[in-house]
Amino acid sequence: MSAARVGVLVFPGSLDDRDMLRGLELCGAEAQFLWHKDARLPESLDGIGVPGGFSYGDYLRCGAMARFSPVMRAVLEFAQSGKPVLGVCNGFQILCEAGLLPGVLVRNRDLKYVCQDVRVAVEDPGKFRAELPPGRGLVMPVKHGEGAYVPDPDHKPRVAFRYVGGSPNGSTDDIAGVANAAGNVVGLMPHPEHATDPLLGSSDGGALLRSFLAACVAARTRR
């Protein structure tokens, strides 16, 4: 089977875009950047990664402005067609603002940015389950100022990942990441792409990225 072809969105203010591209490549993907002004996605794309950073400076609310960029309309259709979309950190915030995932992310409880390694436990990562059996623990870094998840009262979230031993940010029920009802869109605050190389810390994030890529390939063969 050929490698999964994935795109990594680049908004003004995306910062972990290169890291995500590199992480996905390390995990075997054929990855390319997708520019926010391009309203059309390349043909035969298997999945989309929405990277971390401070898109549009995180002004107003994190992710609030990126949602209106031309590429996001295409991403919306892409996700609605059942193709996998992974949002990390600011990417998670963007997917929530865009309505692809329920809930919202607000200021950390202690009002401070936090950068540290955390442990999360896998619960229900939707279609990203190839290497993510429920209960598996993963060590990955978080680095964000607004990562406290608040569920939408009308939408019970499908919890993909939960912090173990308390959240670093005051997230409701220690939620670290969620999936949409269809299971093809997953967002989380911890950074799997920063945990793909033992020299730089942990390599647990590789399991998550490979599970995303497996879902990409599966969605392609089904079509």
Next chain:
Amino acid sequence: MKLRVLVSLKPGVLDAQGRAIEHALRDLGYTQVSGVRTGKLIVLDLDTPDPEKARALAAEACEKLLANPVIEQYEILS
């Protein structure tokens, strides 16, 4: 004309910043402070002389962009 929009967290949503300010004020000796909530002020400068139109426009902007209805409410001052 200028319109002021106030966006704040809905009652019941935890306002960590408000709480921090409350503590800080109490520490400074302002014991009369019994609660603090915070929000955003957004001042819109609109090229329209019609106050009705301006308010309608501001309300639309709030619905679309300025407030997130899951946790936020807004109010438009004159």
Next chain:
Amino acid sequence: MKLRVLVSLKPGVLDAQGRAIEHALRDLGYTQVSGVRTGKLIVLDLDTPDPEKARALAAEACEKLLANPVIEQYEILS
């Protein structure tokens, strides 16, 4: 009683957030928007029935904590 305090950047100080919101609103088609400035809303709940005292207290809190007079100005609404 509740008092609303608005803290905003002094005129002339760069308001990057306001500019970003302005751009976003224009991109959304609100071409009538000719400027946006942002600030903070702080709602103080004060255990004092005397409006004069409450205002004085809020003003003091602004001077001491809520605003940095080097770059910010404040206004107390009723």
Next chain:
Amino acid sequence: MSDPEVTDQLAREHGLSDHEIALIGEVLGRRPSFAELGIFSVMWSEHCSYKSSRRYLQKLPTKGACVVQGPGENAGVIDVGDGNVAVFKIESHNHPSYVEPHGGAATGVGGILRDIFTMGARPLASLDSLRFGPLDDPHQRYLVRGVVAGIGDYGNAFGCATVGGEVTFHPRYRKNVLVNAMNLGIARADQIFLAKAAGPGNPVIYVGSKTGRDGIHGASLLASAEFDADTDAKRPTVQLGDPFTEKLLLEACLEAMATGAVVGIQDMGAAGLTCSSFEMASRSGTGIEMDLDAVPQRESNMSAYELLLSESQERMLQVAEKGREQEIFAVFRKWDLDAAIVGRVTSDGHMRVRWHGQVVADVPVDPIAANAPVYDRPTARPADFEERQKLDLAQLAPESDPSAALLQLLASPNLCSREWVYRQYDQLVGSSTVLRPGGDAAVVRIPETERGLALTTDCNPRYCAQDPYLGAQHAVAEAARNVAVTGARPLAVTNCLNFGSPERPEAMWEFAEATRGMGDACRALGLPITGGNVSFYNETAGEGAIPPTPTIGLVGILDDVTCAVPAAFRGAGDDVILLGETRSELGASEYLAVRHGIERGAPPALDLAAEQRLQKLLAAAAARRLMRSAHDCSDGGAALALAECAIRSGFGLDVALPATGLRPEVALFAESCARALVSCSPSNSAAFLALAREHGVPAARIGQTGGVRIRIAPGVDVSLPEAHDLWARTLPEALG
């Protein structure tokens, strides 16, 4: 609104001396216009002209095999192999951070980032060296919170990892906090850009944010208050930055440089458009004709004076190849940034500035930029210099409870955990951080290579206060040692010289001594100084001056980054080895300050040859992967270093310090130079000890790692969790 008449009084209000006012008359042969007065005042300010420091800086060693670009450009450049160069520099943003801690510190980070990417490098890692007054002062806590949040907010949103720095507290910084920001970026060796305005006829292009009335200096405020009292009185002199725009500016500049159409580029920092255009023209021996009406403006009715002096952030000046302007405009359009032709390069060596169709300034470039006045200010050694070196250890009561002493030191603000600070920084973006903050130097991988760079900032202000010459030497030695314990070879130095008023002979003496010490130490260790920054006037009437603080930023290299050695222990059952000799030295130590409230005595003697032997040993041992961990001994001595290795790893230790003839508190807490603590797996100890012997470094196996206690003979036996708790709690409890 018309310009005020230029009088000597107005010139003095602009900070110019009578001598300088006379000099302006000579240069121009007439009175300057108001705009010209503004130009002279900023170009001849201490900040831009280095008029008091220049003759000392000229004596510093700047040459070395690795040096590609020494002092004089926006940042220093060194060769780091594989066709890559590292571009790095440190800069102060002290006063603005005191007035508006968040905004001031943030724009400090923004400024140093621009210095790096203006040379064509992509910023890879930031460090920040911070000094505040005592932590028990609420205002200082407000300043710490604001400064740290400001550094984080800018660096995090820009997307450059912050990997190290320092934070210390001393009453003499109460009214003059220090915020020194360092950055290092990587570029291809053949794609470095310089600040030059070459090629008469070439367009001068303004890019980035629009210009507002930001940070126009205090004197001008005074000067213009009279005709616009209402608005100007409220005008802030502190400017705010926008990391989001800076990130776009970075990408756009690197992309524009890749087109090949950029001839030269310079960021607009202090004194904005004036300083950048003069410097570019001066370096190329050219002139510039500028039209201020073309400058993108954020506010209405800005005067020529304001446009020339504004310090609005996130702006750059580029000189492009004539005819290729469109290539540059296309890039900036893509990134939604302003770009406008504001002038042309000329060959007549003049700066000619037009505004509203009128020439508002017409001055020769070089007499202003290159030949600014230089001063040889009087120096005077403080009268109590001899006296303060004296310390009679015999008068000091022997330490009655070494365990309590260690715990007290661990919990003290200057030695406790810094995690409260660095967890607010993105340490990871860019996928390069191999050794994160918390140990000695940070180590980052050079992207796409096997190599790594070790980075640190260091200065012990207490040493410098006692003896600026020796203290500055220590700063260099400690920085080199911090880099060496990671296994890296120290390569080059940048520095930020923070001092009091140069017009006060004692402060000028401190400066002279410190620069001499720094130069001597760098020469002895073979380290070129590739750049730096001077910040004078860190003093306040009635409060005195800061201790002399020559902050050293040092870069070292690891040819194989997988050999990088962390500071903390790695496991139980490893041998612990102490390198170097402990002497009876307690002068100016943390122990004396924390335990006895005494800040006197001479700093430890420095043996630079021993330092160099130690550095060579550590690099050789790292390359052979003989060490599991390595940590230098500095503040708090061997006991503190041992405790840190244990606390940060969760592995206890049981060791006995060689105490031949030393008082217990000396063996434990003396800060003798050229020492380090290494842990080796027992199978490697013999090889390591043999290597130490070969390198002429005294080495002693003093015990083993393991257990849940910190046992250090003579006299220390404390619980590891308790020590950890005390060490970790201090900053969060004070700062929230």
